Amino acid sequence: MGEIEVNSINKSYFTKLAVSDLSFSVNKNEIFGLIGPNGAGKTTTIRMIMDIIKPDSGEIKIFGEKISEKTKNKLGYLPEERGLYKRLTVMESMIYLASLKGIDNTMAEKRGTELLKKIGMPDTRNKKIQELSKGMGQLIQFVITIINDPNLIILDEPFSGLDPVNTELLKNLIIDLKNQGKTVILSIHQMSQVEELCDRILMIDGGESVLYGNLKDIKTKYRDNSIILTYKGDLGQVPGIKEVKEKDGYAQLFLEQNIVPEQILKTLIDKKITINSFEIAEPTLNEIFLKVAKKKP
Amino acid sequence: MNKSLLIFKHELISTIRRPGFIILTLALPIIALVGMRIIHSTSKSTQQATSITKIGYVDQIGEFSKFTKEGSVTFIPYKTVSEATKSLVNGDIEEYIVIPQNYITTGKIESFAINVGTRVSSTSQEEITKFLSVNLLIGKVPPIIIERVETPPNISSTTLTSTGAVSQTQYNIQNIIVPSIFSILMALALIFSSTYVLQGLGEEKENRLMEVLLSSVTPNQLITGKVLGIGLSGLIQVVVWVAIIPILLHMASSQFGGIFSTITIPAHFWVFGIIYFILGYLLFAVLSASIAAITSTVREAQGASAIFGIFAIAPYWFYSLLLLFPNSIIWKIFTIFPFSSPVLVMLRFGVSAVPLWQIATSIGVLILSIIIGILLSAKLLRIYLLMYGQRPTISEIIKNIKTQ
Incomplete structure (x- = not known):
């Protein structure tokens, strides 16, 4: 059983259907990407998982049970719309928000101090939130999200508003969490980041699941049966190839139906072509995203 | 917790x-304390300023000589307005009043003082009213009636319920x-x-x-x-x-x-x-x-x-x-x-x-x-x-x- 089990949830806002018959599960110790175009229903899904809003129908289980106060204490959530008490200091904010997750003040202060050191901001502990820059505030919010040492962390657009240095820092912190055995759900727009970080993904569009599964399997599924080849010599006519696109330094060979790459490789060797590299072309997630999003009426 | x-x-x-x-x-x-303090100080200074002890009067009727001391105030008679004015200027009296011949029918008298602000004190008005009332009544009605005229009634009201019983809240x-x-x-x-x-x-x-x-x-x-x-x-x-x-x-x-x-x-x-x-x-x-x-x-x-x-x-x-x-x-x-x-x-x-x-x-x-x-x-x-x-x-x- 997964850390999260979502079964046939539906949610409407007044007359607008936000999520429709959505089912998926998130496994322990994976980074799970929740992707989709704007207004696809990602944030609504996350809010239902966090019990901030209730689904109209369907069921959500976290750690095998319905969400309760006890369960909430084991979760960390960084919402897309986020903020902190501007007049409180960093440490006061940490202690108060950690206390709402069942962490006592001493433990919260200890964890908070450690995490501030980890993100290189130990000097900010007594600074008021309103004195921090936007990026600094965002990192503090991330720290507060994990101050209760949660087993499951949900991050909704965690990189938005961060500069490249802090983006890299946050990426490493997320990978660290995975290495510590935690489960992470990431909702992000940047497909390159999804590819870099996620093990499995769920793409939602119009409130429905349109892509779901292991990232490698999805990429395999969306291959266009082509080969990326860097070579020396004259290709000429190669049986089984329907089209050749010469690009800067390499060629993309599109295979005819029922032709496998091994057959092409054999033909090229027979033709005495010098092969520097031969790889099966894989679509980027961005290409898949655009392809799938376009298919939706 | x-x-x-x-x-x-x-x-x-x-x-x-x-x-x-x-x-x-x-x-x-x-604000309330400061306000109360200001009222207190202002009224104290007003009281000091209006602690009138001598009021002159010019009696043009000739009825107001029997009763000339009311509380701490002494009423001093003057024959003419100019005499009263001279005493006022000299500081012998704080103010003076003129009781005209038609006072009984009109109820009007005139008051004169150097500083107008002090003339309108409620204390001197009260003393003047008593001085006039008592002089008009003395010898004509029993003293107890004069005393009642001098002291206003003390009204004690009782609220009854719709059944006629005395209400708990008065x-x-x-x-x-x-x-x-x-x-x-x-x-x-x-x-x-x-x-x-x-x-x-x-x-x-x-x-x-x-x-x-x-x-x-x-x-x-x-x-x-x-x-x-x-x-x-x-x-x-x-x-x-x-x-x-x-x-x-x-x-x-x-x-x-x-x-x-x-x-x-x-x-x-x-x-x-x-x-x-x-x-x-x-x-x-x-x-x-x-x-x-x-x-x-x-x-x-x-x-x-x-x-x-x-x-x-x-x-x-x-x-x-x-x-x-x-x-x-x-x-x-x-x-x-x-x-x-x-x-x-x-x-x-x-x-x-x-x-x-x-x-x-x-x-x-x-x-x-x-x-x-x-x-x-x-x-x-x-x-x-x-x-x-x-x-x-x-x-x-x-x-x-x-x-x-």
């Missing part, structure tokens, strides 16, 4: 640390002072405290903190903790204000002839005062929470909540009518109407007896309204608190409550 209790503690500390709260809590007593000026002061403070505290709830929730919505909080607590825990925490801060504010009342009454008492020293506050007033404050506050607070849930900004929320604040103040607009017609059915209706009952019941305690059934009904309605308010605000919080920058219409709100 219970999460509502954590929010309660956080809200209490945050509210009483707000500069606005500290200033408001201290400003009201300070109307007199002393009885309405404390309820009036207390209900003013209550109205202010209700408005200020519910404003803090409004600001608290509104800021969390504006600062985008709401979703972070709701990922750890339920809307009910959030509202309960907030309302109670800020409510206690409001109660602290009222306690500070009420604590200053005895000092103000003591100062006022010396100012207004000891009238306030006769004031006694009945036990039932305190008991119901506390009950109505707590219930009134809770109602206004949950209402504020609902408004904060619907509106996008603190400013917008304050505008909407002002409408309900009017209900707390409204009983004062009709206070004179309450004094004139204390048993009107209007007061019965507004005693039961939850938004006006806390302040109105306090005011009614000072004017007439409030039947127990009306008190019981109004408390019942208040409790019911609070329960409905909490459920409603928690529901609105779920529906609207995560919607930013959208202002729903009333019909949309009703529709959404029904459908969600």
Whole structure:
């Protein structure tokens, strides 16, 4: 059983259907990407998982049970719309928000101090939130999200508003969490980041699941049966190839139906072509995203 | 620790640390004390300036020589106006009056003084009136009649119930002072405290903190903790204000002839005062929470909540009518109407007896309204608190409550 089990949830806002018959599960110790175009229903899904809003129908289980106060204490959530008490200091904010997750003040202060050191901001502990820059505030919010040492962390657009240095820092912190055995759900727009970080993904569009599964399997599924080849010599006519696109330094060979790459490789060797590299072309997630999003009426 | 209790503690500390709260809590007593001090000093200096001992008079009738000393004031006769003026200029007398020949028919006399401000003191007017009345009556009516004319009647009124029995609450000026002061403070505290709830929730919505909080607590825990925490801060504010009342009454008492020293506050007033404050506050607070849930900004929320604040103040607009017609059915209706009952019941305690059934009904309605308010605000919080920058219409709100 997964850390999260979502079964046939539906949610409407007044007359607008936000999520429709959505089912998926998130496994322990994976980074799970929740992707989709704007207004696809990602944030609504996350809010239902966090019990901030209730689904109209369907069921959500976290750690095998319905969400309760006890369960909430084991979760960390960084919402897309986020903020902190501007007049409180960093440490006061940490202690108060950690206390709402069942962490006592001493433990919260200890964890908070450690995490501030980890993100290189130990000097900010007594600074008021309103004195921090936007990026600094965002990192503090991330720290507060994990101050209760949660087993499951949900991050909704965690990189938005961060500069490249802090983006890299946050990426490493997320990978660290995975290495510590935690489960992470990431909702992000940047497909390159999804590819870099996620093990499995769920793409939602119009409130429905349109892509779901292991990232490698999805990429395999969306291959266009082509080969990326860097070579020396004259290709000429190669049986089984329907089209050749010469690009800067390499060629993309599109295979005819029922032709496998091994057959092409054999033909090229027979033709005495010098092969520097031969790889099966894989679509980027961005290409898949655009392809799938376009298919939706 | 219970999460509502954590929010309660956080809200209490945050509210009483707000500069606005500290200033408001201290400003009201300070302004009242300073105001009382100014009145006290001004009246003292006026009294000193008007401690008139010698008043001249020019009697053009020839009837006013038998009685020339009234209290500490001696009346000195002058034959002509010029003689009186000369003495006034020399400082032999503080002022003088001219009693014209037609005084009996017109009642008019003229008064002259160097400094006009001192001439109009109520003390000298009182002495002059007595001087004129006694001189006209002396030798014509028995001394006891003159004494009665000199001393005005002491009216003691008794309020009866509709059955003719003596009412438990007797109307007199002393009885309405404390309820009036207390209900003013209550109205202010209700408005200020519910404003803090409004600001608290509104800021969390504006600062985008709401979703972070709701990922750890339920809307009910959030509202309960907030309302109670800020409510206690409001109660602290009222306690500070009420604590200053005895000092103000003591100062006022010396100012207004000891009238306030006769004031006694009945036990039932305190008991119901506390009950109505707590219930009134809770109602206004949950209402504020609902408004904060619907509106996008603190400013917008304050505008909407002002409408309900009017209900707390409204009983004062009709206070004179309450004094004139204390048993009107209007007061019965507004005693039961939850938004006006806390302040109105306090005011009614000072004017007439409030039947127990009306008190019981109004408390019942208040409790019911609070329960409905909490459920409603928690529901609105779920529906609207995560919607930013959208202002729903009333019909949309009703529709959404029904459908969600």
